[in-house]
Amino acid sequence: MNVVLKNDLLLRALLREPTPRRPIWLMRQAGRYLPEYRATRARAGGFLQMCTNPEIACEITLQPVDRFPLDAAILFSDILTIPHAMNLGLEFEAGEGPRFERPVRSAADIDKLGVPDPGRELKYVIDAVSLVRRELGGRVPLIGFAGSPWTVATYMVEGGGSKTFGVIKRMMYEAPRDLHRLLEVLAKSTIQYLNAQIAAGAQAVMLFDTWGGVLTPAQYEEFSLRYMAEVIDALTRQADGRRVPNIVFTKGGGAWLKKIAAIGCDCLGVDWTTDLATAQLAVDGRVALQGNLDPAALFATPEVLRAETLRVLASYGDGPGHVFNLGHGITPDVDPERVALLVATVQSHRLVPA
Numbered sequence: 063m064n065v066v067l068k069n070d071l072l073l074r075a076l077l078r079e080p081t082p083r084r085p086i087w088l089m090r091q092a093g094r095y096l097p098e099y100r101a102t103r104a105r106a107g108g109f110l111q112m113c114t115n116p117e118i119a120c121e122i123t124l125q126p127v128d129r130f131p132l133d134a135a136i137l138f139s140d141i142l143t144i145p146h147a148m149n150l151g152l153e154f155e156a157g158e159g160p161r162f163e164r165p166v167r168s169a170a171d172i173d174k175l176g177v178p179d180p181g182r183e184l185k186y187v188i189d190a191v192s193l194v195r196r197e198l199g200g201r202v203p204l205i206g207f208a209g210s211p212w213t214v215a216t217y218m219v220e221g222g223g224s225k226t227f228g229v230i231k232r233m234m235y236e237a238p239r240d241l242h243r244l245l246e247v248l249a250k251s252t253i254q255y256l257n258a259q260i261a262a263g264a265q266a267v268m269l270f271d272t273w274g275g276v277l278t279p280a281q282y283e284e285f286s287l288r289y290m291a292e293v294i295d296a297l298t299r300q301a302d303g304r305r306v307p308n309i310v311f312t313k314g315g316g317a318w319l320k321k322i323a324a325i326g327c328d329c330l331g332v333d334w335t336t337d338l339a340t341a342q343l344a345v346d347g348r349v350a351l352q353g354n355l356d357p358a359a360l361f362a363t364p365e366v367l368r369a370e371t372l373r374v375l376a377s378y379g380d381g382p383g384h385v386f387n388l389g390h391g392i393t394p395d396v397d398p399e400r401v402a403l404l405v406a407t408v409q410s411h412r413l414v415p416a
Contacts, residue, residue: 065200067265072134072203076266076307076329078350078383084375085133086408087205088401090391091126092138096398098125109154113140119190120197127202129398130405134203134266137194137259139187141209141270144251145218147178165221167229169240177251180258187255188262195263206264208256210271210312211248211293212286215241227276234285241285249289253296260298260306268309268331269293275314282318291325309352313390319344334389338377350383357388360400367400371407380413 067073071085093099102122106112113119122138142160146152151163166172180188195204208214217223219230219241233241256267274286290310297308310322311331322330323345332341332353341351359370371386378384386408392401 067200067203069133069202072205072385073265073304073307075383075385076309076350076352077305078347080382081413083410083412084384084386084408086386086405087132087134087136088126088388088392089136091130091132091136091401092122093392094394095392095396095401096125096129098129109140110146110152112138113143114186116186116189116193119186120193123190123194123204124197126401127198130402131409132202132405134205135194135198136205136268137187137191137207137264139190139207141207141214141272142217143184143187144178144208144214144248144255147183148175150218159223160217161222162218165229166215166218166244167233169237169243172240172244172247175244175247177247177254180255184255184258188258191259191262191264195265203265204263205266205268205309206256206259207268207270208252208293210269210274210286211245211252211289212277213271213273214248214252215244216273218244227273234281245285245289249292252293256293257296257298260301264306265301265304266307266309267297268311271310271312271315274312279318282312282315283321286312287318287321287325290322290327294325294327307350311352316341320346323349329383329385331387332389338374338384339379342378347383350385351378352385352387354387354389355404357390357393357396360388360392360396360404362400364400364403367403368407371404372411375408375411 071081075081075085099122106118119138123135127135142152153161155161178184216227216230269290271286274282307328309329309331310327313333316336319330319341329350329352332351334354334356355374359367
């Protein structure tokens with residue numbers, strides 16, 4: 063574990079320390095847009111099989127880092143590993159996304175849930191973290207992650223993905239105490255899970271609150287932000303002799319950046335609907351910012367992609383505390399050559415010292 067980290071730009075930027083250029087990594091950087099990923103998936107037989115095999119998860123985690131000079135690796139896994147460990151019958155249907163055979167829709171269902179032991183039910187993830195950290199050899203930091211309690215709960219209650227979130231919103235209105243009990247179990251599970259990832263070698267961690275933006279402002283504070291604050295407050299802060307930064311990302315949460323920054327996180331992910339200059343004013347220098355190129359810009363001509371990338375860089379300015387990323391995950395139909403151009407554009411942009 064004590065291998066010297068050759069590139070620590072990400073960790074420095076997350077803590078708002080000066081860097082000579084912006085670090086860059088991409089949400090879903092290990093994924094279906096890469097031909098090597100598709101080949102691995104064909105060999106492995108399915109998404110869940112890849113997630114639960116540490117050697118394959120390690121291979122996929124390293125694929126984008128081997129192909130592009132990215133400044134971080136993010137563990138190949140899924141935000142639904144915790145409910146998978148709760149024995150809810152998770153399956154990934156081709157073209158349909160995740161489905162739970164046994165969704166959680168009553169007080170009795172919640173009573174049956176326990177906090178999974180990361181060293182047993184989630185050992186495959188922790189083993190993958192250790193393996194990736196070893197195989198990286200200090201090239202770049204490794205990011206671990208989990209879904210936010212609210213986001214994971216939406217899948218557990220809906221039984222899969224949803225466009226309206228009608229089932230969980232009905233629970234929210236009709237049985238809020240039950241929903242709070244579910245979120246409390248998930249918060250405790252997420253704390254143990256992320257701390258186990260840190261102990262195994264993750265050098266930064268991220269909370270993906272993909273569906274926080276479907277809530278009203280008051281609901282967001284009560285059912286999402288409250289539990290992310292609980293997780294952030296209990297995370298391990300030091301490992302291998304240095305700080306372990308954390309990132310919180312609520313898709314569609316631009317109006318709440320000030321409140322999110324107040325929970326004690328180190329960095330906020332910002333989606334493409336909020337300008338970074340506006341986000342900086344909202345957080346008033348309290349946290350770093352991550353983002354926020356529109357993922358669809360990767361379909362643009364090289365000239366337009368370069369211009370859009372430089373626009374995002376200019377919107378933040380030259381001050382410390384910016385990690386370049388997309389405003390959400392990369393999509394499967396992106397040409398890897400566009401990713402190469404994006405990375406090169408960001409890394410050739412030198413910062414002017416204050």
